[in-house]
Every structure is written in structure tokens, then in C-alpha cells.
Amino acid sequence: MIPELGHILVIITFVISTMQCCYWLYNLRYTNIDVVRVLQKGSLINFLFIFLSFLILTYSFITSDFSLLIVSNNSHTLKPLIYKISGVWGNHEGSLLLWVLILSAFTFFVSLKDSINSKLLASIIGVQTVILSLFLAFILFTSNPFERVDELPLDGRGLNPLLQDPGLALHPPMLYIGYVGLSVSFSFAVAALVTGEISKDWARQMRPWIAIAWSALTIGIALGSWWAYYELGWGGWWFWDPVENASFMPWLIATALLHCVRILEKKLIFINWTILLSILAFSFSLLGTFIVRSGLLTSVHAFASDPSRGVFILIILGISIGVPLILYSIKSSSFNEEKGNFDIVSKESAILVNNLFLTTATLTVLIGTLYPLFLDAINGNKVSIGPAYYNATFAPIMTPVVFLMAIAPFLNWKKYTDKNFIKKLIFLSAVTLLGGTLLYLIEEKSIFALISGSLSIWLFTGVITDLISKIREAKVKLQNIKQLFFFISKINIGIHVAHIGVAIFLAGVTGEQFYKSEYNVIKKVGDIINIGTKSLKFDKIENIDGPNYNSLMATFTLYENNKFISKLRPEKRFYTNEKSQTTEAAILSDFWGDTYLVLGEGDKKTGWSLRIYSNPLVSWIWAGAFFMAVGGILSVTQKSSRFRNV
Amino acid sequence: MNPKYRRLFITIFIVLTLGLATKLILMALEDNIVYFYTPNDLIEKFGDTQNIQNKIRIGGLVLENSIKKVDKKTIFIITDKKKEVKVVFDGSLPDLFREGQGIVAEGMFKNNNFIASEVLAKHDENYMPPEVAEALKKNNVWKGDAD
Structure with missing residues (x-):
């Protein structure tokens, strides 16, 4: 009975949200605070009902109610509790319910913002509710999570072992908060087009939502990449796989938007561009969902290959992107921009260049992702586009972005007035030249390694220099905690933290891409493997039983300069229930890099094939992403920079 | 301004x-585009493997009893039940690499041997790379999964 209640709640929410959409459209011309109140109540009900429905589904997973189709297909009584819960979104239907839950939550929270003018707010809630209603229809007509089985199975089929992982339990929720969070700025943009209301306050109200979504998306992508790094056993962290690109494109556009909206907070210029970016960011989220979920690509993400679902997503995509773009083409010329002069060397220019390059970079990723699908549709040629393509397109386009990232924060709005600008540039160049030379002397690698490493130093120095000069300008003494907080409240510390994050990330990428080494060996128990100053001793190999798998586990001891460092235990796991096998790499991480050990095929007689990677600075990649996300969150707490020139 | x-x-x-x-x-x-062929497509299109200069992907089934280990190198034959290609690979093989399994190998030809830089197979027992499945169905040598 309980699952039926969950299903009924989804149906009721669908009805309410659809009625809400009609109510919004009907009252479009005469919106007042009363209309907003009704929409607010509706959003609250939608949120509560979906939340309850989601709890019911989670309960079914925890209690292993195999009369539900998705539970019996994706869960198992022997599975640890955390994976029973993460199993809720480890399948197509459940992940959609999560998507809708997050959407209804965002809609509810944005609906509480009474400080937005009511005409605009009504339309923001309205647009959010239209999306909600479309996705609820999608669930009800193609992907009902509460479907029953005809015959009760003895036990469930289990979850894909690759997905039974703590990092991955959190990856989809974070990613979805990012994807769905971008619906808020999308709704702001569409609401502005519908009502014609746009102001600096519109931009100020919108920015925190973009920042939250962007931070969550950053964490979500980083978690996915981290998982790929330690779980797939290939030692890589980013493969330019279409599903990765699908999440990366909205991130790039959201990054552009996050910068661009700051111009609009100051002065009403580039209104159309900001609106277009807001629409595009969410469109790319939807496109990502379509690419990943439609079964166009095969991966761990493609749960469903039911063609009716693909068509349905395509319809949702058509409505959510098509209608706003038509509105945009009609209405965008009607906005009145302020007269805004600014110098070529100014913050405005820098942000415009940032936007141009970021959107161009997105274009290269888009083409790389869609071209194989396009070619297949045209003449049936099967092709794949790998990292080489992106190294030749994406990397050169992003290089100037990082270059400018270091110096753009020095610039003032509107006018080139900073007399110290040239001085700072000279200082930066000197430090970078020194760092680059050092890098070259330590270990000579390719020119690209040198560029990438130097850029990281350049950016790092830039951010620190900017921070120091802001401290001087603010004229506060940093002697105790209170003064520190006072200072932080005076400057946009989020920018510095996020940009430092990029510098750390880039250092990690440089280390991983250019300085890593790989060894393939075949060794028997008792053998010793020497890698530089480190050595690995093969202690033993044995069979061990896990909760829902059998494991073949090898034990190694790692020494550095003959000093004991750690034990390493790579495994091969056989998930008996799912009849599949995973490779669990043994990874020893420290500040300077990882030792990554993979157990391959073999037997006692001939020995076991082993792969050992030494990955310098690789954890900096995720540390950098973490800093970026923290920076994004900090920029939310920062009050609008209305009164400040920073 | x-x-x-x-x-x-x-x-x-x-x-x-x-x-x-x-x-x-x-x-x-x-x-940087890497084209995908089955062994049969390859012979039909190029005739002789000496004419192939670019990096390509070859997909098919690993022929029964064809896997040999020489030092760290693995030598095996990919077949689409019509034509065969000999593959030499010295990296580490994916978890589910075995005889009869559908796989994709990426690499270049050198003296009629295909030197693979990467061998791909998915982690699922029933899994068949989509390109391979389609190609084999076309040649009527594989009917697809029971369901």
C-alpha cells in the first residue's frame, strides 16, 4: 500500500503544479502580491509531497521491498545500508524522482524571496513550476518509480558493483543540485523576458543562485572524476568521455554567467547577453541529461534504453529551450540599456573576454561530443574523438582565460586608474619566469608542461598579489580574528579562493599529465619492485570474503629509502550476485602525489601482472575543485558589491 | 571608450x-578522429593493411584459443567470423578480457600486425560494445542478447 501512496503523491503534485502553471499564465497581466502568495503555497505543497514520495521510495529500498520493480532490479538484501539508500538514485526512475525533488526544493526556496518584486517573482515561480510539471509528466508517463513486479522475486538483482562506492553515492545528488540549480537563473531570465522587468536588483538577486548551483556542479563533477580515478583502475581522472562533457558544458557556461552577471549588478549593460547565457546554462544541463539518459551513449550512466523516454526528453528539451529562445528573439531588443562607457583595460573588458573564450571553449567541447553522433547519423561511420582533439582545441582556448584570470582582478571597473598595474605585471612576470626556469631545471619535459606549470605559478602569484594589495588598500591591521573577519567582509574573498582553486587544479593537472610514470611488471610473491627511491615488496596474495563479494587481495609493503611507508592492498572483487568483477586499485596519497597500484591477471606459477603509476600532485586536482566550490559559496555570503569598488 | x-x-x-x-x-x-572498423570492413575498404597509416579502432570477438602471452605482450586475434586481425598489446588488459568476448582495440598497423595502444571491454558479462554488436548483427553472426 505504501508505495501506491508515493505514486499518488506524484500524481497529485503533477495536477497541482499544472494548475499552478495555468493560474500563473492566467494572471500574468495582473500579477500582484496575492498571486505570489498563492504560488508560494503551491510551491510549498509541491515540495512537501515530492519529499514525502521520495522518502517512501527510500523506505522501500531500505526495507528491500522487492515487489517494486526498481528495487528488485537494483537492490539486494545483502547490500550495505548506504548503498541501499544510494541505490534510490542508482537507477533511471529513482534518479528522476531525485531530480524533481531538488527542483521542487529550489522552487520553494526561491519562492520565499519576497525581496524580489512581485511581478518578477510570480513569473520566476511560474517558470520553475512549468519545468516541474514537465518532469513530473515524464515520470508518470514513462518512468514510474513505484511500478510493481508481476511475480515477487526471492531477492533483488543488486546494484552495478561499480556504483557501490561512497564517492559515487554523493556524486549524483551534487551534480543534480548543480544542474537543477541552474534552472533558477534560467527562470530569472525567462521571467525577465515575460515581464520586461530587469534591473540591477534582478542581477543581484540572481547571482547567489548561480553561485550555489555552480559550486554544487563543481563538487559533483570532481566527485565523478575522483571516482573514475580510483575505481576504474586506469589511473586517469578525465577521459573527455561524452558523459563527462555533458556535465562540463553547463559548468563552463555557468562560469561565464557567474562573471558576466557582476557587470549587470553595476550597470545595466549587456542585458541580452546575460539573459542568453542564463538560458543556455540550463539548456546545457538538459542537453546533458538527454545525452546521458537517452541511451544514445553507452556508459554506467545510461540506465534506460527505452526509446520513448528519449523522445519525451527531446520534447521537454524542445519546450524548455525553444520557447525561451523564441521569446528572446522577440523581446530582447526591447530592453533599455544604460549608457556605459568603459576603458579597454577595465574589469568589464576582462569579463567580456572571459565570456567570449569560455563560450568558445564550450563550443569546442560541444562539437567534440556531438560530431561522432552526427557522423553516425549521416553515413553510419563510427568514430571516436579522444583527448588529442581536446588538447588541440580546448587547451589553447583556455590558456588565455587562465592568463587573464591572474591580472583581471587587479583592474577597476570602468576606468584604467590603477597606477600600480604595470608594477604588478612586472612582478608577476618575474616570479613566473623564475618559477618556469626552476621547473625547467628540475625536470625537462615538453613545452606544454612548461606552459601549463608556469601558468599555474602565474595565477597563484597573481591572486596572492591581489590579496596583498587589497589588504593594503583596506588599511586594516590583521592582528586578531575580529579584524580578519572585518577584512574578509570588505573584500570579495570568494573570488580569491576560487581563483587559487584554479591555480591548484592546474598544478595538479600539470603533474598528472606531464610528470607521471607508469610501470608494467609481472611479479611473484616475495619479489621486490624498484621505482625511483621507492620499492615495493610483494608480501602475499589471498582470498577474502566481503559483505557481498569475494576478493582476491594482494598485500605489498612500500618502502622509501628503505624506510617503511605503508602497506598497499590492491584487489580484484567478484560480485557473485551481479556476476561481475571490479578492480580495486590500492592508492597511497600524500601531499606530493600518489602511488597507484593495480592487480592484473596471473597465477602462482607465472606471477601476477601489476601496473604501478606514480602520479605527482594528482590530488591537487580535486583539492583545486574543492577550493573553487568553497570560493563559490563564499561569494554567496558576500553582500552585493553595490557600494564598493572591488 | x-x-x-x-x-x-x-x-x-x-x-x-x-x-x-x-x-x-x-x-x-x-x-584526431579515430574510425571504427570490423576486420571485414577493414579488408574491404583498404585491401591491404599496409595502406592504413592512421590510428583506428577495430572491434569484434576475441577468437577462441588465440590468446598468447609473450613476455609482457599479449597477442590475440579479433574476428568478426569473416576476417581476422592479429593484435599485439603490451598494456594491461581490462577485467573482462577473455576468449569469445566482444572487445574494441585502438592502435595502428605495423607490418601487418595491429599494435594496440588500448583495449576496451566493459565490466558487464553480457555487455557487448555497441559498435561491435551492430557490426556482428549486420554480418548475421551474432543475434544479440536473449532479452
């Missing part, structure tokens, strides 16, 4: 950037 000049400036800058990006994309697409 005067808005009129600004607009001109921005336009020129956009055109230049997009032009450069287009150039980069076209160049990269020309050099």
Missing part, C-alpha cells in the same frame, strides 16, 4: 576568436 567604437572593437574581437577556434576545431577533427 565610445560605445560605437566599442561595438566595432567587440565585433572584430569576436570574429577573430571564433575564426581561430573554427580553424583549431577543423584541424583537430582532421587529425
Whole structure:
């Protein structure tokens, strides 16, 4: 009975949200605070009902109610509790319910913002509710999570072992908060087009939502990449796989938007561009969902290959992107921009260049992702586009972005007035030249390694220099905690933290891409493997039983300069229930890099094939992403920079 | 800066950037696309493997009793039940690499041997790479999964 209640709640929410959409459209011309109140109540009900429905589904997973189709297909009584819960979104239907839950939550929270003018707010809630209603229809007509089985199975089929992982339990929720969070700025943009209301306050109200979504998306992508790094056993962290690109494109556009909206907070210029970016960011989220979920690509993400679902997503995509773009083409010329002069060397220019390059970079990723699908549709040629393509397109386009990232924060709005600008540039160049030379002397690698490493130093120095000069300008003494907080409240510390994050990330990428080494060996128990100053001793190999798998586990001891460092235990796991096998790499991480050990095929007689990677600075990649996300969150707490020139 | 000049400036800058990006994309697409063939397609299209200079992907089934280990190298034969290609690979094989399994190998030809830089197979027992499945169905040698 309980699952039926969950299903009924989804149906009721669908009805309410659809009625809400009609109510919004009907009252479009005469919106007042009363209309907003009704929409607010509706959003609250939608949120509560979906939340309850989601709890019911989670309960079914925890209690292993195999009369539900998705539970019996994706869960198992022997599975640890955390994976029973993460199993809720480890399948197509459940992940959609999560998507809708997050959407209804965002809609509810944005609906509480009474400080937005009511005409605009009504339309923001309205647009959010239209999306909600479309996705609820999608669930009800193609992907009902509460479907029953005809015959009760003895036990469930289990979850894909690759997905039974703590990092991955959190990856989809974070990613979805990012994807769905971008619906808020999308709704702001569409609401502005519908009502014609746009102001600096519109931009100020919108920015925190973009920042939250962007931070969550950053964490979500980083978690996915981290998982790929330690779980797939290939030692890589980013493969330019279409599903990765699908999440990366909205991130790039959201990054552009996050910068661009700051111009609009100051002065009403580039209104159309900001609106277009807001629409595009969410469109790319939807496109990502379509690419990943439609079964166009095969991966761990493609749960469903039911063609009716693909068509349905395509319809949702058509409505959510098509209608706003038509509105945009009609209405965008009607906005009145302020007269805004600014110098070529100014913050405005820098942000415009940032936007141009970021959107161009997105274009290269888009083409790389869609071209194989396009070619297949045209003449049936099967092709794949790998990292080489992106190294030749994406990397050169992003290089100037990082270059400018270091110096753009020095610039003032509107006018080139900073007399110290040239001085700072000279200082930066000197430090970078020194760092680059050092890098070259330590270990000579390719020119690209040198560029990438130097850029990281350049950016790092830039951010620190900017921070120091802001401290001087603010004229506060940093002697105790209170003064520190006072200072932080005076400057946009989020920018510095996020940009430092990029510098750390880039250092990690440089280390991983250019300085890593790989060894393939075949060794028997008792053998010793020497890698530089480190050595690995093969202690033993044995069979061990896990909760829902059998494991073949090898034990190694790692020494550095003959000093004991750690034990390493790579495994091969056989998930008996799912009849599949995973490779669990043994990874020893420290500040300077990882030792990554993979157990391959073999037997006692001939020995076991082993792969050992030494990955310098690789954890900096995720540390950098973490800093970026923290920076994004900090920029939310920062009050609008209305009164400040920073 | 005067808005009129600004607009001109921005336009020129956009055109230049997009032009450069287009150039980069076209160049990269020309050099870095990896085509997929089954052994039969390959012979039909190129005749002799000596004519193939680029990096390509070959997909099919691993022929029964064809896997040999020489030092760290693995030598095996990919077949689509019509034609066969000998593959040499010295990396680490994926978890589910075994005889009869559908796989994809990426690499280049050298003296009629296909030197693979990467061998791909998925982690699922029933899994068949989609390109391989389609190609085999076309040749009527594999009917697909029971369900």
C-alpha cells in the first residue's frame, strides 16, 4: 500500500503544479502580491509531497521491498545500508524522482524571496513550476518509480558493483543540485523576458543562485572524476568521455554567467547577453541529461534504453529551450540599456573576454561530443574523438582565460586608474619566469608542461598579489580574528579562493599529465619492485570474503629509502550476485602525489601482472575543485558589491 | 571608450576568436578522429593493411584459443567470423578480457600486425560494445542478447 501512496503523491503534485502553471499564465497581466502568495503555497505543497514520495521510495529500498520493480532490479538484501539508500538514485526512475525533488526544493526556496518584486517573482515561480510539471509528466508517463513486479522475486538483482562506492553515492545528488540549480537563473531570465522587468536588483538577486548551483556542479563533477580515478583502475581522472562533457558544458557556461552577471549588478549593460547565457546554462544541463539518459551513449550512466523516454526528453528539451529562445528573439531588443562607457583595460573588458573564450571553449567541447553522433547519423561511420582533439582545441582556448584570470582582478571597473598595474605585471612576470626556469631545471619535459606549470605559478602569484594589495588598500591591521573577519567582509574573498582553486587544479593537472610514470611488471610473491627511491615488496596474495563479494587481495609493503611507508592492498572483487568483477586499485596519497597500484591477471606459477603509476600532485586536482566550490559559496555570503569598488 | 567604437572593437574581437577556434576545431577533427572498423570492413575498404597509416579502432570477438602471452605482450586475434586481425598489446588488459568476448582495440598497423595502444571491454558479462554488436548483427553472426 505504501508505495501506491508515493505514486499518488506524484500524481497529485503533477495536477497541482499544472494548475499552478495555468493560474500563473492566467494572471500574468495582473500579477500582484496575492498571486505570489498563492504560488508560494503551491510551491510549498509541491515540495512537501515530492519529499514525502521520495522518502517512501527510500523506505522501500531500505526495507528491500522487492515487489517494486526498481528495487528488485537494483537492490539486494545483502547490500550495505548506504548503498541501499544510494541505490534510490542508482537507477533511471529513482534518479528522476531525485531530480524533481531538488527542483521542487529550489522552487520553494526561491519562492520565499519576497525581496524580489512581485511581478518578477510570480513569473520566476511560474517558470520553475512549468519545468516541474514537465518532469513530473515524464515520470508518470514513462518512468514510474513505484511500478510493481508481476511475480515477487526471492531477492533483488543488486546494484552495478561499480556504483557501490561512497564517492559515487554523493556524486549524483551534487551534480543534480548543480544542474537543477541552474534552472533558477534560467527562470530569472525567462521571467525577465515575460515581464520586461530587469534591473540591477534582478542581477543581484540572481547571482547567489548561480553561485550555489555552480559550486554544487563543481563538487559533483570532481566527485565523478575522483571516482573514475580510483575505481576504474586506469589511473586517469578525465577521459573527455561524452558523459563527462555533458556535465562540463553547463559548468563552463555557468562560469561565464557567474562573471558576466557582476557587470549587470553595476550597470545595466549587456542585458541580452546575460539573459542568453542564463538560458543556455540550463539548456546545457538538459542537453546533458538527454545525452546521458537517452541511451544514445553507452556508459554506467545510461540506465534506460527505452526509446520513448528519449523522445519525451527531446520534447521537454524542445519546450524548455525553444520557447525561451523564441521569446528572446522577440523581446530582447526591447530592453533599455544604460549608457556605459568603459576603458579597454577595465574589469568589464576582462569579463567580456572571459565570456567570449569560455563560450568558445564550450563550443569546442560541444562539437567534440556531438560530431561522432552526427557522423553516425549521416553515413553510419563510427568514430571516436579522444583527448588529442581536446588538447588541440580546448587547451589553447583556455590558456588565455587562465592568463587573464591572474591580472583581471587587479583592474577597476570602468576606468584604467590603477597606477600600480604595470608594477604588478612586472612582478608577476618575474616570479613566473623564475618559477618556469626552476621547473625547467628540475625536470625537462615538453613545452606544454612548461606552459601549463608556469601558468599555474602565474595565477597563484597573481591572486596572492591581489590579496596583498587589497589588504593594503583596506588599511586594516590583521592582528586578531575580529579584524580578519572585518577584512574578509570588505573584500570579495570568494573570488580569491576560487581563483587559487584554479591555480591548484592546474598544478595538479600539470603533474598528472606531464610528470607521471607508469610501470608494467609481472611479479611473484616475495619479489621486490624498484621505482625511483621507492620499492615495493610483494608480501602475499589471498582470498577474502566481503559483505557481498569475494576478493582476491594482494598485500605489498612500500618502502622509501628503505624506510617503511605503508602497506598497499590492491584487489580484484567478484560480485557473485551481479556476476561481475571490479578492480580495486590500492592508492597511497600524500601531499606530493600518489602511488597507484593495480592487480592484473596471473597465477602462482607465472606471477601476477601489476601496473604501478606514480602520479605527482594528482590530488591537487580535486583539492583545486574543492577550493573553487568553497570560493563559490563564499561569494554567496558576500553582500552585493553595490557600494564598493572591488 | 565610445560605445560605437566599442561595438566595432567587440565585433572584430569576436570574429577573430571564433575564426581561430573554427580553424583549431577543423584541424583537430582532421587529425584526431579515430574510425571504427570490423576486420571485414577493414579488408574491404583498404585491401591491404599496409595502406592504413592512421590510428583506428577495430572491434569484434576475441577468437577462441588465440590468446598468447609473450613476455609482457599479449597477442590475440579479433574476428568478426569473416576476417581476422592479429593484435599485439603490451598494456594491461581490462577485467573482462577473455576468449569469445566482444572487445574494441585502438592502435595502428605495423607490418601487418595491429599494435594496440588500448583495449576496451566493459565490466558487464553480457555487455557487448555497441559498435561491435551492430557490426556482428549486420554480418548475421551474432543475434544479440536473449532479452
